């Protein structure tokens with residue numbers, strides 16, 4: 001078995017996690033290829049001294065890898081998705097962070113979870129992504145033009161609202177007067193969209209959610225549309241530019257540019273360990289079991 005290991009940060013809590021993973025995988029003859037910046041951090045702190053092979057970019061992650069293990073929070077998983085892209089390599093998230101909605105495996109009992117991995121006792125949860133094309137083209141979007149959570153347009157350098165003309169499959173939907181508009185995948189429905197009143201979708205639902213951010217048309221409400229829908233946006237406002245974000249990545253776009261959002265032809269495969277399902281994560285993170293009547 002061959003796995004890629006990825007993390008963005010080093011903290012004191014990293015050491016026991018790394019120790020648990022490395023001891024277990026070395027004992028079970030699992031080959032580990034470590035992202036080069038992460039390995040450098042581990043080498044500098046003398047957490048890892050043995051020599052390991054490294055990778056630096058998505059081009060080195062080919063079908064010979066069985067899995068990518070992401071050590072961190074949800075932000076780290078979102079970055080991990082930009083590494084695996086359309087390679088089909090499943091991602092397993094070990095939650096070293098705070099909320100850990102996507103990075104569902106808790107850092108305690110790592111060896112129990114890794115045994116599931118070695119015994120192939122896991123399922124794959126396929127996650128739909130959204131792609132963005134911009135006309136006229138925008139260089140910073142072209143490099144990584146997809147999002148696993150959501151694509152958001154929002155106002156920039158002003159308190160003044162923006163107007164977002166929105167078309168679904170070429171049919172006019174609405175002009176939102178708002179701070180912004182979120183187009184969310186099912187995965188992203190528990191992120192920014194939820195904070196703005198959007199519904200939660202289970203990851204396998206074949207839909208997208210269009211959620212306005214603080215709309216001044218008071219009747220504007222989150223809308224669920226089929227994930228085959230092509231969504232076209234045109235933004236205008238008092239400033240010359242507005243912001244577009246794809247998950248954690250942000251760029252500035254000129255007003256009147258045309259944005260086309262579509263489901264990507266590929267999906268991200270998330271590893272789901274038997275006892276760490278989406279529904280369990282939902283209950284735990286949203287504290288649904290805390291009601292005394294349960």
Ligand SMILES: NC(=O)c1ccc[n+]([C@@H]2O[C@H](COP(=O)([O-])OP(=O)(O)OC[C@H]3O[C@@H](n4cnc5c(N)ncnc54)[C@H](O)[C@@H]3O)[C@@H](O)[C@H]2O)c1
Pocket residue numbers: 073074075076078098099100101102149150187188189190191192193195246247248
């Ligand atoms: N007001 C908000 O709720 C708000 C605002 C901006 C961005 N976000 C979310 O943050 C994401 C980017 O993450 P970051 O680490 O760069 O920013 P960050 O450090 O501000 O973290 C944002 C929080 O969102 C949580 N999160 C991310 N994806 C999630 C998901 N699919 N389900 C549930 N919670 C999720 C993370 O655990 C973290 O606690 C965006 O994709 C967006 O979904 C949320």
Ligand SMILES: Nc1ncnc2c1ncn2[C@@H]1O[C@H](COP(=O)(O)OP(=O)(O)OP(=O)(O)O)[C@@H](O)[C@H]1O
Pocket residue numbers: 007008009010011012013014071072073074075076077096097098099100101
């Ligand atoms: N490799 C790591 N080792 C130890 N702690 C980590 C590591 N990676 C992340 N963390 C902890 O998790 C925090 C959040 O990480 P990250 O940016 O990946 O997630 P996030 O999007 O903020 O989500 P969450 O709310 O789930 O933590 C970091 O500030 C840090 O405290």
